[in-house]
Structures are given as structure tokens and as C-alpha cells.
Amino acid sequence: MTGWVDALIQGILLGGLYALFAAGLSLIFGIMRLVNLAHGDLIVLGAFMILTIAAWLGLDPFAATLVALPVMFAAGFALQYLLLNRTLGRDLLPPLLVTFGLSIMIENGLLELFSADSQRLDAGAIETASIKLGGGIGIGVVPLLTLASAIAVIFALNLVFYRTSLGRAFRATADDLEIAQLMGIDHSRIFSVAMGLGFIVITIAALYLGMRANFDPTIGPGRLLYAFEAVIIGGLGSFWGTLAGGIIVGVAQTVGAQINPEWQILAGHVAFLAVLIFKPRGLFPRAFD
Amino acid sequence: MALLETRGLTAFYGDFQALYGINTHLQAGETVAIIGANGAGKSTFLKAITGLIKGPAESVWFDGEPIGASAAAEIMKRGIALVPEGRRLFPSLTVEENLLIGRYGRGAPGPWSLERIYALFPAVRSRRHSASTTLSGGEQQMTAIGRALISNPRVLLCDEISLGLAPIMVRNLYDALPQIKAEGTSVVLVEQDIVQAIKVSDRIYCFQEGRLSLSGRPAELSREQIHHAYFGN
Numbered sequence: 053m054t055g056w057v058d059a060l061i062q063g064i065l066l067g068g069l070y071a072l073f074a075a076g077l078s079l080i081f082g083i084m085r086l087v088n089l090a091h092g093d094l095i096v097l098g099a100f101m102i103l104t105i106a107a108w109l110g111l112d113p114f115a116a117t118l119v120a121l122p123v124m125f126a127a128g129f130a131l132q133y134l135l136l137n138r139t140l141g142r143d144l145l146p147p148l149l150v151t152f153g154l155s156i157m158i159e160n161g162l163l164e165l166f167s168a169d170s171q172r173l174d175a176g177a178i179e180t181a182s183i184k185l186g187g188g189i190g191i192g193v194v195p196l197l198t199l200a201s202a203i204a205v206i207f208a209l210n211l212v213f214y215r216t217s218l219g220r221a222f223r224a225t226a227d228d229l230e231i232a233q234l235m236g237i238d239h240s241r242i243f244s245v246a247m248g249l250g251f252i253v254i255t256i257a258a259l260y261l262g263m264r265a266n267f268d269p270t271i272g273p274g275r276l277l278y279a280f281e282a283v284i285i286g287g288l289g290s291f292w293g294t295l296a297g298g299i300i301v302g303v304a305q306t307v308g309a310q311i312n313p314e315w316q317i318l319a320g321h322v323a324f325l326a327v328l329i330f331k332p333r334g335l336f337p338r339a340f341d
Numbered sequence: 342m343a344l345l346e347t348r349g350l351t352a353f354y355g356d357f358q359a360l361y362g363i364n365t366h367l368q369a370g371e372t373v374a375i376i377g378a379n380g381a382g383k384s385t386f387l388k389a390i391t392g393l394i395k396g397p398a399e400s401v402w403f404d405g406e407p408i409g410a411s412a413a414a415e416i417m418k419r420g421i422a423l424v425p426e427g428r429r430l431f432p433s434l435t436v437e438e439n440l441l442i443g444r445y446g447r448g449a450p451g452p453w454s455l456e457r458i459y460a461l462f463p464a465v466r467s468r469r470h471s472a473s474t475t476l477s478g479g480e481q482q483m484t485a486i487g488r489a490l491i492s493n494p495r496v497l498l499c500d501e502i503s504l505g506l507a508p509i510m511v512r513n514l515y516d517a518l519p520q521i522k523a524e525g526t527s528v529v530l531v532e533q534d535i536v537q538a539i540k541v542s543d544r545i546y547c548f549q550e551g552r553l554s555l556s557g558r559p560a561e562l563s564r565e566q567i568h569h570a571y572f573g574n
Contacts, residue, residue: 220434220442227431233413234391234423236446236492 058189059310063303065191067282068199069260071298073275074282075205075291076253082289083226083246084140086147090155092276094251097158098124098258099267103171113173117259121252128251132244140243155272162269173262198260202298205253206291212249213291222246226289281324287334296335300327344369344527345390345421345496346402350409352382352389359385361552367496372518372528374538377548378571383531384426386548387498390529391423392416404495418446422494426501426531428485430473436484437469443488451493452524458487461517479510486514490521497521498529503537515541535567549573 077091088094098120106116139146181193213219225232225242232239261267261275281301286293301320308319327335343366352360360382367373375383388394390401392413400409408416422443430439440455459466462483468476473484482502489497503511511534518541522528532538539545539559547555547570555562555570 217441217445220438221445223433224431224442224445227433228429230393230413231425231429231431233393234417234425235442235488236414236417237442238412238414238446 054188055310056307057187059306060303061185061189061191062195063306064299065195065199065302066306067295067299067302068195068202069257069264069298070278070282070301071202071295072198072205072253072257072260073279074286074294074298075202075209076250076257077276077279078283078286078289078291078294079209079253080247080250081283083222084243085144085226086136086140087144087151088250089148089151089276090158090272091151091254091279092274093155093158093162093272094254095258095261095275096267096269096272097162098251098255099173099262100162100166100171100269102255102259102262103173106173113175113259113263117255120255120258124251124255125248128254129244129248132247133240136247137240137243155276159269159272166269168268168270170266170268171262172266173259175263179263194260194263198264201256201260202295205256206295209249209253209291218245278320281320284334285324285327287337290334290336293334293336342405343367343402344371344404345529347386347390348400348402350386350389350396350400352385352394352396354385359551360389363548363553365546365553365556367527367529369495369527370522370525371543372522372530372541374530374532374542374545375548376532376535376538376545376567376571377554379533380550381548382551383548384500385551387423387500387529387531390416390498391421414446417492420447420449420492420495422489422492422497424482424485424489424497424499424502426504428478428481430476430481430484430488432472432474434473435469436465436471436473436476436480439473439484440465440487440491443491444493447492447494449493453490453493455491458490461490461520462487478506479513482506482510482514483517486517490526494526496527496529498531500531501533502530503532503534511537535571547571 073095077088080086080088101120102113102116105111105119106113136147136150139150178193182190183193184190213222221237221242224235225237225239229239278301282297283294285300286297300323304323305316305320309316345367347363347365350360350363351358363386375386377383385394389396392411396409398407398410403419403421431442434442440458464480465483465487468480476484502514515537530538530542542559544558546553547567549570555566
């Protein structure tokens, strides 16, 4: 019995990581209907950036992340403003092709710079710290921080979206691009700010990716897959749905592993397929199309 | 000098030419109606002024400056607001958010505030926190007009505000026009409802198949002239 309860708890905590992977994807898709195939590789890029900053400045991963955040915001803004805005239009194919190309460039660029060796963000004693719940069940501090960060990120995104003038502009632009321009909204700029915010979320996801497990330049597409699954399960355009989607994938994986260790990854995908079959629009759909 | 002017304005959708050399002008404080049958080019005319269709810079002038090639957001910031055909409120925004987004690009000081718009359209105030998709057609149109007014524009462009509404609602909307004019806002009304348009306008322009077929003061134009300019032969 303890094993099952433990699997459930660890699954929820793992779901926090998947929700962090997915939140940035959900944000970008929700505002500009852009499916960013480089999302997973950008998370890996973020992890390498934190690693490099930590090594150069002698900082711990948390402090290095604070340094990386403004850099990544600027990078996201510039990427959207200079490149991705040119790909957006009636045709859905150009942004897919361009972000796919970007994914390949990032992966190979990182291989060239950092080799294929596994890396890890060294956070010191916190990595192994845990809280005992009794009955032989313990919660790792880092997984708990991951889930708390995911909740904080999604809470903050909701605040921006539904309580600020910038958020109104995001939603208006997503609703009707033409009329949004008549409100004085410069959509190129709004999209670039959104991508900048997306990169902030990506950087936070990168911190926990790097602290919880080894990473190397090639693992991006796998993270993209989990992120996709979380977004689709949650329903397009709903941030809390994305959190729920991440947790469902996480719990499915840990429960699957409890049944048979070989089933861990498979069980996550099966849960995703089950939602697609029974609720094709996801559990908490918000988007109109 | 005219506040807003088009000089030889043409517009294209791909290879299809929708407007042929349109010359019009609007003085400050004036209300002008653009009438014409379906497909005459009235909405295209408004799209060209607001920057949704771009052309040569010198084809549209506002306040002495060429704006024909400017972006829509830039033109809005200068003080031209559009009430689009079909209202086109933002479905994910509440009624009040739809009004507030209207001043996103231009927070110019002026008579029109949230409170003043609610005073003009009390029906909208009572629905302020509702989803905009739950409003009746008339309430949606009032919200769309409020959304354009809240930026305190110098020129208000209205595209078919009476379309699809009950006659009583059309009268309510047109009853609000004198208050808008009284604040010094210049108004361009695009209408198929000729009677309503002529009643409130200082001058009219009639379009026919992308060309200007008639212009003048309503009192100086005969029924036959308007009929001929509207329908052709």
C-alpha cells in the first residue's frame, strides 16, 4: 500500500516538472497559435546557460538562474521580433518548419560547444534533502520546490493574463488580430513580449530539469513531447489545465512504474491517448478554435 | 484644411480593384455619411483609412500628414477609431475589458471615460462584468461604440452600426450620436440605411461599384439623384 501512495505523491511532484515544461508552450500557443517545436531544446539551452553562468561566476544554480532570466527574456523577444513574426500568417507550416530547424540548430550547437557528455546543475545539499512524512514515505525538497514553482508560475501567468492591461492585450490579440491593431496594439511587439515571457518560464523549467536529473544536448525533443502531452490533456489555452495535464502525465508514469518499471514512459503516453480518445479538446479547454 | 482627406484613393484585394480614385474630405466637427449598396466599397474605404489596407502614403491625409501607408496601430494612436462592421467584440474579454482595451494605444485626455460611456449607454453598465458573448446585438453595438470612444478619438468611423438590429435599437444608437458630436468628435457613418444616415449627416457621399457617384448636402440633393447614384441605371 505504501508503495502506491508513494507512487502517487512522487507522480504529483513529477507532474510539477512537466507542468513547467508545458507552461511556456501553452502561453505561446495560446497567444499566437504558434507551435514551437524548439521548446524542448530551448529548455536544454536554458539549462546549459545556467550551468555556464554558475561556473563562470561561481554561483549556485538558483542565483545563476536569476542572472539568466533577463538574458533569456531578451533572447526570446529578439527571436520573435526578428524571426518568428515573419513566419506567422494564415499558413501554419512556416512556423513549424522554422522552429523545427531551430531545434536542430540548438541541439547541434550545444553538441559542438559542450560535447555529448551528461551534465548536472550542482545545487549542493538541497539535492538530497527530504522531508519524512512517516510510513516510510519521504518527499524530496527539490521535487517539492519544482511543484511549488510550477504553481507559482501558473498563478503568475494567470495574474498577468486576467488582471493587467498587457494580459488584456494578449487575449485581444489572440481573439482577433485585425481588430486588436485598431485598439493601437502593435502585435509584433505583443508577440515578442509574450515570447520573452515564454523564455522566462523556459528558464525556470531549465533550472529544475538540470537539478533533478542529468541532461545532455539531445534530450530536448523528449521534454517537448511531455510538454505537448500536458498541454493537450489540460486543454489548449488553460494554464491551470496545463498544470493538471502535467500532473496526470506524472502520476501515470509513476503508477505505471509501480506496476512494472518498464511501463513508466509508456503509461504516460497511454494516459495521453486515453484523454485524446475520450476528451479530444482536453479536460479544461479554453481556446475557441 | 480638412481634418481627414482621401486623394485619389484606390484599394485592391489581390488583382481585384475595390476602390477607384476616391476624393473625400471631412472637416473638424462634421458628420459625413457614406452610403451605397452592398459591395460598393464602403467598408474597404474605412479599411484603407484605418490602415487595415495599406496604399501610397499620400492617398490618405490626417491633420495635414500623409497616413496612407501607416500601420493600423499607428493610425489609431493619432486619433482615428473604428466601430467595425459586425461589432467584433473580443470574446475572451468581459464587457468592461472590451471597453478598457479601446484605450490601450491611446490614453488621450478628453470627455470619454468609462463612467461617461456607461452614462451614455446605461444598458452596458449593468452588463459590465458579463462575457461579451452573452450580450444582445444592440448591447454589443453599444459596447463596440464605447470601445472606440474611450480613446477620445478625433474621428469616429462607424461601419454599418444599424445592421441586423431591431428598429427601436437603431433609434437608440442614433439618439446617442448628437451627444458624441457635441463633444467635437468628427463622425463618418457608413450606412445602408439611407434615411437614418441622411437625418444625422452634414454631408453625404454615395459610392457605386468602387467609384464616388454623388456627394453633397442632403438638403440640396433630390430623391432621384440619390436613387440614381445608389442603384445606378
